[in-house]
Amino acid sequence: xxxxxxxxxxxxxxxxxxxxxxxxxxxxxxxxxxxxxxxxxxxxxxxxxxxxxxxxxxxxxxxxxxxxxxxxxxxxxxxxxxxxxxxxxxxxxxxxxxxxxxxxxxxxxxxxxxxxxxxxxxxxxxxxxxxxxxxxxxxxxxxxxxxxxxxxxxxxxxxxxxxxxxxxxxxxxxxxxxxxxxxxxxxxxxxxxxxxxxxxxxxxxxxxxxxxxxxxxxxx
Amino acid sequence: xxxxxxxxxxxxxxxxxxxxxxxxxxxxxxxxxxxxxxxxxxxxxxxxxxxxxxxxxxxxxxxxxxxxxxxxxxxxxxxxxxxxxxxxxxxxxxxxxxxxxxxxxxxxxxxxxxxxxxxxxxxxxxxxxxxxxxxxxxxxxxxxxxxxxxxxxxxxxxxxxxxxxxxxxxxxxxxxxxxxxxxxxxxxxxxxxxxxxxxxxxxxxxxxxxxxxxxxxxxxxxxxxxxxxxxxxxxxxxxxxx
Amino acid sequence: xxxxxxxxxxxxxxxxxxxxxxxxxxxxxxxxxxxxxxxxxxxxxxxxxxxxxxxxxxxxxxxxxxxxxxxxxxxxxxxxxxxxxxxxxxxxxxxxxxxxxxxxxxxxxxxxxxxxxxxxxxxxxxxxxxxxxxxxxxxxxxxxxxxxxxxxxxxxxxxxxxxxxxxxxxxxxxxxxxxxxxxxxxxxxxxxxxxxxxxxxxxxxxxxxxxxxxxxxxxxxxxxxxxxxxxxxxxxxxxxxxxxxxxxxxxxxx
Numbered sequence: 001x002x003x004x005x006x007x008x009x010x011x012x013x014x015x016x017x018x019x020x021x022x023x024x025x026x027x028x029x030x031x032x033x034x035x036x037x038x039x040x041x042x043x044x045x046x047x048x049x050x051x052x053x054x055x056x057x058x059x060x061x062x063x064x065x066x067x068x069x070x071x072x073x074x075x076x077x078x079x080x081x082x083x084x085x086x087x088x089x090x091x092x093x094x095x096x097x098x099x100x101x102x103x104x105x106x107x108x109x110x111x112x113x114x115x116x117x118x119x120x121x122x123x124x125x126x127x128x129x130x131x132x133x134x135x136x137x138x139x140x141x142x143x144x145x146x147x148x149x150x151x152x153x154x155x156x157x158x159x160x161x162x163x164x165x166x167x168x169x170x171x172x173x174x175x176x177x178x179x180x181x182x183x184x185x186x187x188x189x190x191x192x193x194x195x196x197x198x199x200x201x202x203x204x205x206x207x208x209x210x211x212x213x214x215x216x217x218x219x220x
Numbered sequence: 221x222x223x224x225x226x227x228x229x230x231x232x233x234x235x236x237x238x239x240x241x242x243x244x245x246x247x248x249x250x251x252x253x254x255x256x257x258x259x260x261x262x263x264x265x266x267x268x269x270x271x272x273x274x275x276x277x278x279x280x281x282x283x284x285x286x287x288x289x290x291x292x293x294x295x296x297x298x299x300x301x302x303x304x305x306x307x308x309x310x311x312x313x314x315x316x317x318x319x320x321x322x323x324x325x326x327x328x329x330x331x332x333x334x335x336x337x338x339x340x341x342x343x344x345x346x347x348x349x350x351x352x353x354x355x356x357x358x359x360x361x362x363x364x365x366x367x368x369x370x371x372x373x374x375x376x377x378x379x380x381x382x383x384x385x386x387x388x389x390x391x392x393x394x395x396x397x398x399x400x401x402x403x404x405x406x407x408x409x410x411x412x413x414x415x416x417x418x419x420x421x422x423x424x425x426x427x428x429x430x431x432x433x434x435x436x437x438x439x440x441x442x443x444x445x446x447x448x449x450x451x452x453x454x455x456x457x458x459x460x461x462x
Numbered sequence: 463x464x465x466x467x468x469x470x471x472x473x474x475x476x477x478x479x480x481x482x483x484x485x486x487x488x489x490x491x492x493x494x495x496x497x498x499x500x501x502x503x504x505x506x507x508x509x510x511x512x513x514x515x516x517x518x519x520x521x522x523x524x525x526x527x528x529x530x531x532x533x534x535x536x537x538x539x540x541x542x543x544x545x546x547x548x549x550x551x552x553x554x555x556x557x558x559x560x561x562x563x564x565x566x567x568x569x570x571x572x573x574x575x576x577x578x579x580x581x582x583x584x585x586x587x588x589x590x591x592x593x594x595x596x597x598x599x600x601x602x603x604x605x606x607x608x609x610x611x612x613x614x615x616x617x618x619x620x621x622x623x624x625x626x627x628x629x630x631x632x633x634x635x636x637x638x639x640x641x642x643x644x645x646x647x648x649x650x651x652x653x654x655x656x657x658x659x660x661x662x663x664x665x666x667x668x669x670x671x672x673x674x675x676x677x678x679x680x681x682x683x684x685x686x687x688x689x690x691x692x693x694x695x696x697x698x699x700x701x702x703x704x705x706x707x708x709x710x711x712x713x714x715x716x
Binding site for chain 1: 229233304428
């Protein structure tokens with residue numbers, strides 16, 4: 001018998017408890033990614049070459065290097081500068097910053113898709129650049145990119161197991177501990193895989209639904 | 221990203237690397253990091269090869285295979301995209317031995333990461349093939365070509381060009397995900413970084429240098445894929461230029 | 463050579479072709495004219511097996527095109543049978559549909575080598591001959607993107623002819639061209655009409671060309687042949703009101 005149901009049911013409640021940490025990290029990380037991503041996007045589109053250039057370099061740097069190293073960096077290096085974060089916060093911060101760079105690209109695409117006429121109309125009405133951005137551009141730019149952002153929510157969610165590397169007691173770490181305690185990895189790790197699969201499938205179905213809704217709104 | 225910003229980033233990274241490498245005592249950790257870099261590159265290359273093969277097989281199976289093979293391909297794509305890369309890696313490393321199949325850590329790493337990226341790659345391949353206009357298929361019918369012939373000689377060569385940039389992104393994702401193998405005892409760059417960190421406590425220098433090495437490899441991939449794109453589009457771009 | 467027998471095509475509720483009967487003799491040149499949406503392009507696309515037939519049978523050289531005989535009845539053709547009949551037909555498209563990643567010469571040798579199994583040398587000889595015939599002997603190594611629309615369309619004609627079809631279909635082959643390039647393509651068609659023993663079906667908006675070149679003109683209206691006859695009759699003395707309206711509208715415009 002490869003699969004031990006009794007053991008599976010024994011570890012399930014423990015894993016369910018740990019999944020709360022996973023979900024917390026996902027939600028907090030994604031909120032950070034959304035906010036920081038928008039800031040990155042706006043800074044990248046700045047007229048000031050120094051600001052836009054520096055932002056581009058930072059964003060590309062973060063995007064081109066592994067999240068795991070970034071987690072280590074925040075967890076191990078920041079304390080040298082007197083910033084001590086607990087493992088959960090350090091991990092969530094790294095997740096948020098990493099995915100902010102992806103979100104910023106999405107925002108940028110959305111903003112660049114706004115026709116020039118909208119900017120010109122705002123100028124003609126003598127709106128300030130800030131007001132134009134806040135009231136005219138952003139409200140039009142965000143809805144079409146919601147599905148793309150949704151994809152990154154799912155991607156971020158699937159990367160939360162990396163927090164196990166700094167011993168955050170999320171799903172993966174809990175499964176590993178259960179496995180080593182009982183010398184059986186099959187059930188806990190497979191259950192974790194199943195958990196991610198189910199959530200991802202639900203999320204992508206929801207995302208496709210949102211996409212269809214958006215495309216019908218667009219046609220109206 | 222635009223070529224100019226790549227070049228600027230590369231120069232800054234190189235300069236920053238020099239600064240860090242010139243700190244006294246670098247000889248304590250540089251050799252270890254270089255060994256780790258080599259392992260990272262090997263896993264990236266192996267994974268990339270597997271990913272491309274898996275992606276093409278899965279995409280073609282999903283698009284043109286008979287029903288059971290189509291379902292199989294869909295299952296592969298959905299499972300590997302739907303679960304996390306680290307879960308897949310741990311599954312191969314911790315669970316498979318308990319089912320009686322023991323792979324070396326290196327094998328587990330290449331298999332897990334290659335199949336993971338391959339599942340995303342399958343969608344890239346599918347998108348590339350679907351991106352070739354219907355007109356081209358109609359032309360092959362009018363010339364009485366069989367579907368496999370049309371796919372091989374007419375559709376795939378055109379789809380291939382469109383696939384290069386997304387594959388470049390996937391290879392960078394692959395490179396980034398190789399850092400996970402440090403968690404299954406492979407002494408790649410990330411593993412070495414932690415090891416050196418514990419041995420020397422030069423935390424800032426080591427992790428910064430490691431980030432720069434990863435950035436360097438990413439830039440190499442970006443350059444390589446751009447070169448490939450230039451070569452592949454040679455005929456078409458030459459045509460457009462006149 | 464080609465016979466449509468009770469052929470019907472629907473898209474959902476819309477009937478594009480309604481119980482069409484059409485008989486084309488060997489080496490006959492038939493021009494198909496009519497307003498857009500009248501089903502004229504669909505006739506060619508069904509003959510090229512690009513569209514499924516909802517009802518009826520098309521015969522090419524006496525053999526049913528999309529159906530094959532089995533146990534005395536007709537069943538839907540399999541791929542192998544379809545390909546054996548399809549070899550008799552060649553098509554030139556409105557938007558050329560050249561292969562952008564291949565040179566002009568390779569465009570014309572690809573199918574002869576890989577479908578007909580010709581040796582490379584023989585396929586190239588045949589392709590060069592045809593390309594010279596359409597006046598493109600000096601463009602063999604070019605990629606399609608570097609050619610003008612008229613040149614592209616002449617390559618497409620050579621490419622189709624390289625397969626030695628018995629029936630050639632021309633689907634609005636000059637509609638995507640700038641006006642000054644139309645003449646060179648029509649000249650190419652005129653020439654191969656003389657050089658080869660071809661049956662031709664062409665959907666066209668070039669009334670002058672249809673009048674001069676075709677043996678018969680079919681005016682399509684609402685999925686049916688509304689009126690047909692020799693060009694002099696259709697263009698000079700159309701009998702039916704719709705035909706008159708269409709022709710006077712077209713002539714006025716152009």
